[in-house]
Amino acid sequence: MSDLVWIFIGALLINNFVLSYFLGLCPFLGVSGRIETAVRLGLATVFVMLITAVCAWFLNTYILVHAPYLRLISFIVVIASTVQFVEMAIKKLSPALFRSLGIFLPLITTNCAILGLAIFATNRNYGLLESVVFALGAGGGFMLALVLMAGLREETELSDVPALMRGTALNLILAGILSLAFMGFAGLFGSH
Amino acid sequence: MSRDGQNRRAYQELVKGLWRENPVFVQVLGMCPMLAVSNSAINALTMGLATFTVLLSSSLMVSSLRNLIPRQVRISCYIIVIATFVTVIDFVLLALVPDVHKELGAFIPLIVANCMILGRQEAFAAKHPVGLAAADAAGMGGGFALALFGLGGFREVLGSGSLFGVSLFGAHFEPWVIMLLPPGGFISLGLLLLVLNWVRSRRTQRSEDLVTAQGNPSR
Numbered sequence: 001m002s003d004l005v006w007i008f009i010g011a012l013l014i015n016n017f018v019l020s021y022f023l024g025l026c027p028f029l030g031v032s033g034r035i036e037t038a039v040r041l042g043l044a045t046v047f048v049m050l051i052t053a054v055c056a057w058f059l060n061t062y063i064l065v066h067a068p069y070l071r072l073i074s075f076i077v078v079i080a081s082t083v084q085f086v087e088m089a090i091k092k093l094s095p096a097l098f099r100s101l102g103i104f105l106p107l108i109t110t111n112c113a114i115l116g117l118a119i120f121a122t123n124r125n126y127g128l129l130e131s132v133v134f135a136l137g138a139g140g141g142f143m144l145a146l147v148l149m150a151g152l153r154e155e156t157e158l159s160d161v162p163a164l165m166r167g168t169a170l171n172l173i174l175a176g177i178l179s180l181a182f183m184g185f186a187g188l189f190g191s192h
Numbered sequence: 193m194s195r196d197g198q199n200r201r202a203y204q205e206l207v208k209g210l211w212r213e214n215p216v217f218v219q220v221l222g223m224c225p226m227l228a229v230s231n232s233a234i235n236a237l238t239m240g241l242a243t244f245t246v247l248l249s250s251s252l253m254v255s256s257l258r259n260l261i262p263r264q265v266r267i268s269c270y271i272i273v274i275a276t277f278v279t280v281i282d283f284v285l286l287a288l289v290p291d292v293h294k295e296l297g298a299f300i301p302l303i304v305a306n307c308m309i310l311g312r313q314e315a316f317a318a319k320h321p322v323g324l325a326a327a328d329a330a331g332m333g334g335g336f337a338l339a340l341f342g343l344g345g346f347r348e349v350l351g352s353g354s355l356f357g358v359s360l361f362g363a364h365f366e367p368w369v370i371m372l373l374p375p376g377g378f379i380s381l382g383l384l385l386l387v388l389n390w391v392r393s394r395r396t397q398r399s400e401d402l403v404t405a406q407g408n409p410s411r
Contacts, residue, residue, distance in 0.1 A: 020229035020374045072301050073275040112224050112305035119298045164389050172382030177373040
């Protein structure tokens with residue numbers, strides 16, 4: 001049980017996917033303009049991560065044992081088809097949610113945090129339950145970073161920033177400071 | 193188009209990726225590997241070369257198959273082509289430089305999700321003949337590798353006082369460890385972009401000054 005808690009907290013805060021593994025930076029820098037969209041994209045990403053983690057576990061346990069060199073190709077195919085499937089399901093079940101997510105849904109395919117999740121879970125030999133908890137932690141961490149960044153960016157829009165600094169340069173430096181703050185979590189649970 | 197014109201066109205496609213449309217500094221694509229593996233010059237160089245090779249071979253493949261791939265499933269086809277070449281590179285690096293491979297870890301398979309590579313297939317290779325696609329891929333891949341190597345060297349010099357593991361400043365140098373850690377990656381790339389913005393604005397400023405200076409006497 002404590003192992004599961006450790007996996008969750010580790011992926012959520014200590015080894016945050018965005019701020020310490022540099023995964024999923026494209027949506028992190030691209031879609032963090034508004035808190036509202038950041039929350040929606042975060043939720044959709046958590047959902048895709050959960051399905052990917054379960055599928056990756058099934059593939060690893062039953063199929064890829066016989067052909068490990070196909071791992072990367074089969075993972076990316078699973079992710080692409082999951083995103084497609086989620087897109088169709090949401091469109092059918094809740095058209096309102098589908099409209100509000102818009103272009104962000106298909107873009108999840110090229111989010112390297114999701115492929116990274118599948119690869120990390122494989123490398124660490126996680127079981128089914130561990131994979132699911134890991135996916136929840138990583139997805140939650142992604143969403144947390146995205147929402148924090150969106151909050152910071154909404155603030156800087158109102159402040160007096162030199163024109164030269166505006167845009168990506170400022171966002172990267174903000175992300176650096178956020179990442180510094182997250183390093184503080186490394187001391188959590190001391191012994192690890 | 194004449195032979196000479198074709199060569200000039202290919203040359204233009206090649207150089208645009210190196211500076212004017214540099215994938216990292218101008219288009220801000222492929223940031224994840226850019227920041228994750230730029231903590232030392234050798235890691236950055238290996239990653240840059242691996243990405244370059246994957247981009248070049250995928251562009252060649254996609255460009256030569258461009259009339260066979262159906263439009264509806266094109267993205268999946270590109271992804272599978274890219275994933276195949278990444279798998280090949282993964283095994284090649286494992287065989288040639290096992291130490292660096294171990295250090296790069298999950299970031300070699302993650303080349304698949306580098307949006308710069310998929311972007312070039314969709315934006316260029318799928319619409320142009322093989323020669324031009326190769327020139328474009330070489331330029332973009334080269335630009336990416338140069339940027340990655342530049343940032344990697346910068347962070348290694350500041351963070352551990354060495355380059356390619358060779359100590360530069362002697363024993364008294366106090367390493368700036370934060371540059372090797374994740375926050376250093378974000379901050380140093382931010383500063384690099386800031387300097388490039390400054391250089392670019394200076395250049396446009398100067399050319400505008402030149403235009404007004406030339407324009408005045410005639411008026």
